[in-house]
Amino acid sequence: MRVLVTGGGGFIGSHTVDALLAAGDEVSVLDDFSSGQRANLAPHAKLRIIAGDIRDPAAVQQAMTGITHVMHLAAQVFVPASIAEPVHSASINVTGFLNVLDAARRVQVKRFVYASSAAVYGIPERLPVDEASLVMPLSPYGLEKAINDRYGALFKDLYGISTLGLRYFNVYGPRQDPRSAYSGVISKFADCARANQPVTVFGDGLQTRDFIYVGDVACANVAALRGGGRTVS
Numbered sequence: 001m002r003v004l005v006t007g008g009g010g011f012i013g014s015h016t017v018d019a020l021l022a023a024g025d026e027v028s029v030l031d032d033f034s035s036g037q038r039a040n041l042a043p044h045a046k047l048r049i050i051a052g053d054i055r056d057p058a059a060v061q062q063a064m065t066g067i068t069h070v071m072h073l074a075a076q077v078f079v080p081a082s083i084a085e086p087v088h089s090a091s092i093n094v095t096g097f098l099n100v101l102d103a104a105r106r107v108q109v110k111r112f113v114y115a116s117s118a119a120v121y122g123i124p125e126r127l128p129v130d131e132a133s134l135v136m137p138l139s140p141y142g143l144e145k146a147i148n149d150r151y152g153a154l155f156k157d158l159y160g161i162s163t164l165g166l167r168y169f170n171v172y173g174p175r176q177d178p179r180s181a182y183s184g185v186i187s188k189f190a191d192c193a194r195a196n197q198p199v200t201v202f203g204d205g206l207q208t209r210d211f212i213y214v215g216d217v218a219c220a221n222v223a224a225l226r227g228g229g230r231t232v233s
Helices: 011-022 057-064 079-084 086-106 140-159 185-194 214-226
Strands: 002-006 026-031 047-051 069-072 111-117 163-168 170-172 211-213
Touching (some): 002 057, 011 026, 047 057, 069 214, 111 140, 111 214, 140 163, 170 185, 170 214
Parallel strands (some): 002 069, 111 163
């Protein structure tokens, strides 16, 4: 495959790039490095890095040249930020998403996989949630991801492009910044343990959360890119 990974310098993106390169695929990364890091991307003969914004049609068009598959991970990922600045968040997560999706349609990529989110479910009526669960987002971020899912399904019906949205839950692992106010609790716990600091747990200890290791997410991303033509939304 010749894969474009948007947001490839980020946490999940860089691990996905590593998995693709290890499998022998050619990878192009489009990232504005506003949150991702160039240091996350080791030099490789089959890796091309393009610094650019997914909201810039020219940058997206340049990155899409010669591409057969797209892994769209670039996003504004913080729920509180989407609440504080919903227009800015939507410009990245809706307009930027559509910009990449339409560019992929125009070059007729074989597969378009993107990061959706468990945030589309809001507070689930039942557990575990699945594709049949009600979509009831409680934040602009969740709504933006639900809109992405609808766009993905619609583009499949209108244009025949194979799309797949993966609704990630709480991803943890290397390259996740434990200093971030929005970082996963596992990275925060690990950071405290390395510093011999106490770990603080709020609540009565009966709360539950689902977590998934970033390496497993990267493997799922690669498998999704190689998969068939069914759309999941």
